[in-house]
Amino acid sequence: MNPYLLQKGVSKELDLFPHIIEFGLKKVQTIRLSSLPVETSQSFRLYYIWDGRYDWTIDDHSHILYPSDLALVLPGQSFGSPRSALDIGTFSWLSIDIGDAVFGPWSGLSPTDSRSIRKIFVLNTQPVAANLKEAGKLFQQLAQELHLQEIGFQTRVHQLTDALLILIARQLIQQSHSQRDFSGSFMKLEQELRKNLSHQWAVEEMAALVGLGTTAFTEKVKSYTGFSPLNYLINIRISEAIKLLKQTDHHLTDIALETGFYSSQHFSTTFKKLTGYTPSQFRKDNTDQP
């Protein structure tokens, strides 16, 4: 394996792939001091270790990486070596632009899959996928396609990038839930929903976070909670809204948007249907009481 470095705007190999910011392989033969200080990453980056042992800081936590491990760094997270040094070994990295909501037109993923996978990355708290040899193979194939540029290479590069992202998303789900403990996984999902209540959650996204297909997920949630996923979400939205109505003098529109309703109209109708009160009646009744 020979070292290489492809950079956007510099290497013409990347001309057809504007979403790839950097793609490289580094061999470190002697420890290089002050070559990897901890800095805030500007882009989405994947590191795959071929050889050696790396002690890196990712998102303010220290992680030790061994061969076949893959590390995931999100834009805005800290990344680097706490000693600023680059230890002996070999690793590949890929830095790409994963878009704001969905991946760019290069990706063959459906918008739903794309949103779900992005969400899994963004909400992930365990940035190291251990022992992911398949990722190494994909890195190698990607390098080959970019360097050899044989017929069909543009499609292959897109496919391999998609494959890599899917592989990592699946691995992260498996790591975070053992697929044994639905109540535990559901609690984690609950927390995410509450943290991002204003987000317009789609069932596919929720299912992806638990690591199930939409149908299986809906069925599981229904038997576990008695509600469909979206109705369960409405439960949380309304209960949070009740608290805000009682405790603050926020404007109704703000409360509606904060708790994830499209509009104050949507909020009022749902609220009235469920509680029998309009939000303003409810506020009046619950704040005027002796």
Added chain:
Amino acid sequence: MNRQHDCILTIDLGTGAVRIFAFDLQGVFIGSMKGSYPTFHREPDQSEQDPEQIFITVLYVLKNLLNELIQPAGYQVTAICFSAAMHSVLPVDKKGNPIGNAITWSDNRGKKESNLLKNTPLGATIYDATGTPIHPMSPLVKITWMKNKDKDRFDKTARFLSIKSYIIQQLTGESIIDYSLASATGLFNIHTFEWEQAALDHAGISAQQLPQLVPIFYSSLRLRSEFQSSLGLSDRTKIIAGASDGCLATLGAGVWGEGKATITIEQSGAVRVVGKEVLIDEKQRLFNYVLTKDYYVSGGPTNNGGVIFEWFTREFGSFRKAFDLEDSMEGLIQEASKIPAGSDGLIFLPYLLGERAPIWNANARGCYFGLNMQHRQQHLIRATIEGILYEIYSIGKTLEEHRAIHTLSINGSFTAYPFWAQLIADIFNKPVHVKNNSDSIGLGAFLVAATEMGIYKSLEDATREIDVPGMYRPDRNNHEVYMRLFKIFERLSSKLAEDFEEIANWQSQ
């Protein structure tokens, strides 16, 4: 009036879900629905629930049940009767609005407050007066903890409600607590049926800070007009206070009178008997809750019920389908049944969550004892189930020091496995009847409502209606094996006290 189409709803506010049942006036089950809500554990020993989410879930499930089941079938709701999990505390302000989340029974943050009170003369006086063991589960201890550790919230609190009182307050505008639920607060005198002053003084609150005490048959409340119209219920619909889930499960299981006991095994578990007198245990191992002025429900709770078998299954079971715990548990039970009674001398102490009755030791921990090279995986599975049931038996044995028990009625999701039911029959050496727990709670609440409405003359009369289903008979040979091993189980449970403490300290570092 056409009474044929009248029906009664029961609303059970359980630990993790609300279950609403509908019965016609003859007690024939019409249908049920449930909706669950989460429990938050954001710091060690904390267990809290969002009161607004519980309220919304209740409304939502109620509405669905009415729209999908009750109204299409032409039923008219004449009464709604409540049941609820015991020991919850919800501080509210002057306007009746919650200050933070509700604290549920399994919250253990008051460990220190509990230990400080437990072995004092005051602790003994309060236990005798209230019937509730001094333990972090008890609202007495929880409020004391809040006074010490969350003073700000304590000071702001106008009233300390239970979750059930809050839901009833939201629906009707009044906050009440029935004698039965009050009797599990550690603040209520089970002999005089008043709040116990010594307990109030210890907690630093006054009786005005608690909801109004009412009998379980109390039925003068009505739904707020907004809910009458949004739910399509009449202004004559009675809201009946009802009781605690434990007492109602006992009532609904038909365990009424001498010689009977009921065993419930859900995540946690309990063994209970009913009697006209308080059961006095000088070691403070048993609870005495009330249903009415004539009936005491006494017994002991365990932390380590089905939750332990679920733990075992998650960690060691094989999962053919993702997230299918049921399927995996059934597989393990099948494996366990291939091993002889007594697991060839392998004994399991199930105290992974510390234990309540009868050892009342929060530091107790789990332990497999007697492992040898002949033991296979199946032995560990069987020993795990046997250990959970030995613990249940040790509560039953404590109760038998006070009352004779001839037959058992068992309920709860884990007793639905025939293997578990047979094991209970064998260990206790008594015939066992099986009932479904949420059905028992629902039926118990129905019987309270129906008695209030004059359909039955008394609760005793009402329980005669309950048919007692299928029976498991004990196997004497297995019983003898279990008793020899149970002696060792019991000895280990007390002998290890010092080591439990040391290891618990080490683990909490």
